[in-house]
Amino acid sequence: MIQVELDVNGEREALALDGGQTLLDALRVRLGLTGTKLGCNQGVCGSCTVLIDGKPARSCLVLAVGCGGRKIVTIEGIADGAKPSVVQQAFIETGAVQCGYCTPGMILTAEALLRRHRRPSLDEIREALSGNLCRCSGYSKIVDAVKLASERMPV
Amino acid sequence: MSGTAPAAPSAVGQGLPRLEVREKVFGQALYVDDLVRPRMLHGAVLGSPIPHGRIKTWDKSRALALPGVKAVIVGPELPAHHLGAFIKDEVALAREKVRYIGDAVAAVAAVDPATARQALGLIDIEYEELPAVFDVEEAQKPDAPLLHENYETYIKVFPAEFSGRNVLSISTVSEGNVDAAWAECDVIVEGVYESPAQAHAYLETNGALAEFDAAGKVTVWSCTQSVFKVQAAVSEALGLPMSKIRAIATRIGGGFGGKAEPGTQIIAAMLAQATGRPVKVILARDEDFTMMRVRHPAKVRVKTGAKKDGTLIAREFDATYDAGAYADDSPGVMGFGVLMARGPYRVPHVKCVGRAVYTNKLRTGAFRGFGNPQTAFAGEANLDDLAAKLGLDPLDLRLKNAMRPGDTWVGGQKVEACGLVECLEKLRKASDWDKRRKAPAASKPGRKRGIGVACLAHISGVLATSAIVRLLEDGSFSLNTGAVDIGQGSDTTLAQICAGSLRVPIDKINLVNPDTDASPYNWGTGASRVTYTVGRAVAAASDSVGEQIKQRASMIFECAPADLELREGGMVGVKGVPGKALPYGAVAGFSHFVAGGPIIGTTALMFDGPGFDPKRALLRGVPFSNLGAYVFGVQAVEIEIDEVTGKIEVVEVWSAHDVGKAINPQSVEGQIQGGVVQGIGYALTEWVEWDGGRVVNPSFMDYKIPGALDVPYAIHPIIVEHPEPSGPFGAKGVGEPGLIGVAPAIRNAIAHATGVRLGIMPFTPERLWMAMRGEA
Numbered sequence: 042m043i044q045v046e047l048d049v050n051g052e053r054e055a056l057a058l059d060g061g062q063t064l065l066d067a068l069r070v071r072l073g074l075t076g077t078k079l080g081c082n083q084g085v086c087g088s089c090t091v092l093i094d095g096k097p098a099r100s101c102l103v104l105a106v107g108c109g110g111r112k113i114v115t116i117e118g119i120a121d122g123a124k125p126s127v128v129q130q131a132f133i134e135t136g137a138v139q140c141g142y143c144t145p146g147m148i149l150t151a152e153a154l155l156r157r158h159r160r161p162s163l164d165e166i167r168e169a170l171s172g173n174l175c176r177c178s179g180y181s182k183i184v185d186a187v188k189l190a191s192e193r194m195p196v
Numbered sequence: 197m198s199g200t201a202p203a204a205p206s207a208v209g210q211g212l213p214r215l216e217v218r219e220k221v222f223g224q225a226l227y228v229d230d231l232v233r234p235r236m237l238h239g240a241v242l243g244s245p246i247p248h249g250r251i252k253t254w255d256k257s258r259a260l261a262l263p264g265v266k267a268v269i270v271g272p273e274l275p276a277h278h279l280g281a282f283i284k285d286e287v288a289l290a291r292e293k294v295r296y297i298g299d300a301v302a303a304v305a306a307v308d309p310a311t312a313r314q315a316l317g318l319i320d321i322e323y324e325e326l327p328a329v330f331d332v333e334e335a336q337k338p339d340a341p342l343l344h345e346n347y348e349t350y351i352k353v354f355p356a357e358f359s360g361r362n363v364l365s366i367s368t369v370s371e372g373n374v375d376a377a378w379a380e381c382d383v384i385v386e387g388v389y390e391s392p393a394q395a396h397a398y399l400e401t402n403g404a405l406a407e408f409d410a411a412g413k414v415t416v417w418s419c420t421q422s423v424f425k426v427q428a429a430v431s432e433a434l435g436l437p438m439s440k441i442r443a444i445a446t447r448i449g450g451g452f453g454g455k456a457e458p459g460t461q462i463i464a465a466m467l468a469q470a471t472g473r474p475v476k477v478i479l480a481r482d483e484d485f486t487m488m489r490v491r492h493p494a495k496v497r498v499k500t501g502a503k504k505d506g507t508l509i510a511r512e513f514d515a516t517y518d519a520g521a522y523a524d525d526s527p528g529v530m531g532f533g534v535l536m537a538r539g540p541y542r543v544p545h546v547k548c549v550g551r552a553v554y555t556n557k558l559r560t561g562a563f564r565g566f567g568n569p570q571t572a573f574a575g576e577a578n579l580d581d582l583a584a585k586l587g588l589d590p591l592d593l594r595l596k597n598a599m600r601p602g603d604t605w606v607g608g609q610k611v612e613a614c615g616l617v618e619c620l621e622k623l624r625k626a627s628d629w630d631k632r633r634k635a636p637a638a639s640k641p642g643r644k645r646g647i648g649v650a651c652l653a654h655i656s657g658v659l660a661t662s663a664i665v666r667l668l669e670d671g672s673f674s675l676n677t678g679a680v681d682i683g684q685g686s687d688t689t690l691a692q693i694c695a696g697s698l699r700v701p702i703d704k705i706n707l708v709n710p711d712t713d714a715s716p717y718n719w720g721t722g723a724s725r726v727t728y729t730v731g732r733a734v735a736a737a738s739d740s741v742g743e744q745i746k747q748r749a750s751m752i753f754e755c756a757p758a759d760l761e762l763r764e765g766g767m768v769g770v771k772g773v774p775g776k777a778l779p780y781g782a783v784a785g786f787s788h789f790v791a792g793g794p795i796i797g798t799t800a801l802m803f804d805g806p807g808f809d810p811k812r813a814l815l816r817g818v819p820f821s822n823l824g825a826y827v828f829g830v831q832a833v834e835i836e837i838d839e840v841t842g843k844i845e846v847v848e849v850w851s852a853h854d855v856g857k858a859i860n861p862q863s864v865e866g867q868i869q870g871g872v873v874q875g876i877g878y879a880l881t882e883w884v885e886w887d888g889g890r891v892v893n894p895s896f897m898d899y900k901i902p903g904a905l906d907v908p909y910a911i912h913p914i915i916v917e918h919p920e921p922s923g924p925f926g927a928k929g930v931g932e933p934g935l936i937g938v939a940p941a942i943r944n945a946i947a948h949a950t951g952v953r954l955g956i957m958p959f960t961p962e963r964l965w966m967a968m969r970g971e972a
Contacts, residue, residue, distance in 0.1 A: 171904045
């Protein structure tokens with residue numbers, strides 16, 4: 042077991058972890074942050090996306106013990122209390138959510154995109170989301186959500 | 197029924213956000229893998245390593261010796277039982293034979309998932325391997341290995357017809373006189389069309405959590421399309437009375453038919469019973485790919501004849517569906533595929549035959565479209581070939597022969613509401629069809645552009661459903677149907693129907709989560725049925741509550757109930773007297789003291805519309821007596837082909853659907869767009885590949901479902917509303933149709949762009965490249 046201190050959604054969590062444990066597993070099983078989803082466990086589907094130091098990362102491919110001192114944000118850390126983020130609100134309004142399983146990863150990927158690029162084109166949005174699979178929506182309404190969120194953000 | 201109310205109530209027809217959307221965007225939605233119970237164990241399932249064999253010996257001692265392992269179960273330890281939706285040919289864990297690689301043979305419960313899977317490798321099972329067969333034509337040969345030696349003795353829940361080796365079901369539908377009709381035809385086109393196995397690839401794999409209480413009752417939480425099927429299957433497999441089984445639906449990460457029949461629930465329940473502790477079983481992605489079910493590969497021969505002017509005269513259809521090792525939903529899927537084979541056209545002479553055949557591969561079953569995508573690919577490709585031979589525009593040919601209101605489906609079922617012509621006309625305009633068809637301009641040299649079209653029809657309906665609506669003391673309502681929302685948005689749609697019927701805002705409706713301890717019976721989510729069939733039950737139960745509100749209020753107002761009306765916002769008032777009204781809450785309070793408690797409305801129903809007419813048509817071995825309301829649509833796809841690589845890019849899609857009435861237009865659009873993208877995957881990149889009996893691409897790395905860059909943003913849903921007289925507010929289903937016509941539309945667009953008429957899906961770059969060079 043390796044002792045590590047994780048900074049998750051602004052809270053410091055001291056954990057004793059197995060060296061092989063993924064960040065996904067640590068978040069879900071050890072911290073009860075089940076909003077991050079397991080889809081394929083090999084880094085293809087993007088359901089497990091979290092932000093590490095502001096960048097989207099596949100938590101199923103990241104070892105938890107390597108995350109000490111880095112800022113991790115999960116879907117549970119995006120809203121301001123009960124107030125959804127601009128991106129979350131846009132997902133609510135546009136019908137971008139169906140089964141919801143890809144939604145946390147999609148939202149975090151979109152958050153990261155809009156933090157570095159406030160006015161992406163439709164194609165830039167599609168490109169940014171291309172590593173997150175959705176089996177329900179056909180993507181159009183997810184792209185609409187990100188577009189709407191971008192229009193609502195100050196430049 | 198409420199559908200006749202003069203003004204549409206405010207809750208109906210609006211693109212309201214999902215009831216559960218906040219929990220989903222906040223990461224608070226609880227799927228089955230998110231649940232944890234005290235002292236919970238983790239289960240895993242061992243699949244057979246060989247495609248066909250007899251089990252000689254089991255030895256679980258090494259697995260049991262592994263620290264952390266709490267139970268190992270093998271087939272003979274379970275009570276004698278039989279499972280299967282149509283034909284009882286399965287057991288939860290193999291007892292004598294295994295029939296495909298992945299066939300469940302043992303289950304383990306351990307302290308964590310890794311230990312459970314490690315233990316699987318320590319279970320020693322000795323097999324006597326038998327010859328296996330992987331191809332439907334080989335399987336029907338007289339000397340082919342026989343998968344089910346005692347097939348004739350199996351319980352079948354419908355009048356099954358079968359003959360021939362490994363053939364589990366044959367369905368025949370015929371009308372008119374096809375053999376004589378060919379002489380009337382000026383042009384006849386015949387072709388063979390093959391389609392592959394498609395995986396559901398929901399992002400959440402199958403899983404379940406089961407826990408027994410001290411009285412011997414088990415609670416099973418799972419991702420399922422029907423809590424009632426879970427209850428029944430656990431009862432069958434474990435030999436427990438249904439009264440000792442409670443099945444609850446969690447949030448569900450997509451289903452598409454792949455969660456229609458129970459599997460992991462039985463494993464979790466048996467492990468919980470064996471250990472006395474809660475057990476959660478979550479399949480890994482490769483396990484889900486290789487142990488659950490996929491769409492039937494099909495080989496279809498179609499022959500269509502027409503007059504010179506394009507009037508369709510006759511169609512013959514002969515299909516073979518690969519069922520894999522167990523029947524699962526095959527008789528239904530195949531039978532429905534056959535029933536859809538004429539297509540939504542006026543064709544007087546039709547003969548359609550299908551057969552489902554066992555092979556030593558993963559079972560095939562329900563998947564969005566339920567046999568219809570295979571049929572539509574064959575039928576609509578064949579029709580395009582016919583249009584080419586006649587020198588007619590393919591959209592004109594469809595328009596000329598399209599069903600109109602009052603026409604009958606093959607089999608004689610009269611169709612009152614049919615907006616197919618309007619779908620065709622709207623699609624033609626929206627897609628600028630005539631211009632794009634005449635002058636397909638590629639974006640750059642080396643590319644070819646084309647546009648293709650395909651019609652579709654489907655049903656919404658099927659089997660039993662019910663609803664309970666309760667007026668609560670404050671004038672809000674509780675709605676309970678047992679129908680599972682698998683992500684498509686039915687909870688919201690049903691709540692809108694309830695709110696609309698009772699003229700209250702949707703936030704006055706509490707939607708009860710499906711739970712066999714509390715919910716009235718519902719067959720399941722599938723067959724594009726929830727909006728239409730469950731919606732009917734909801735509307736009827738709501739109307740019953742409305743009538744009871746009026747009845748109680750009439751005692752207060754001292755007038756006749758007929759003099760009262762329900763008013764927008766949840767008031768009951770005297771007609772023509774605006775000031776004389778009471779909120780529902782006041783009536784609810786009054787009911788407490790005069791009528792034995794709050795008002796309850798209950799409805800149970802099945803599709804009761806016109807059925808098949810035995811005088812008109814011959815139907816044999818079809819496992820349905822009548823189906824439901826027919827739905828219609830048409831889809832056009834524009835593509836561009838890279839001539840160097842053969843790669844197809846989908847440029848734009850138009851998808852027009854008659855949904856009767858869009859209760860929630862945003863959800864309708866979402867169903868259409870999502871279906872279209874699954875259809876693009878089916879046509880271009882998705883197929884389960886076997887090497888012998890082994891699935892070789894059981895991962896998202898090797899099985900390619902479309903991503904955001906693989907499909908166009910421009911997928912245009914076109915909603916057409918021809919009210920279905922029997923539907924809630926005129927609505928019918930749209931869950932499956934979006935997928936059905938996409939593959940043939942793409943195939944027909946390829947023909948438009950290149951002249952190549954492909955007969956085998958998927959349309960991979962290699963296949964198209966070869967065909968463009970005449971090397972098909």
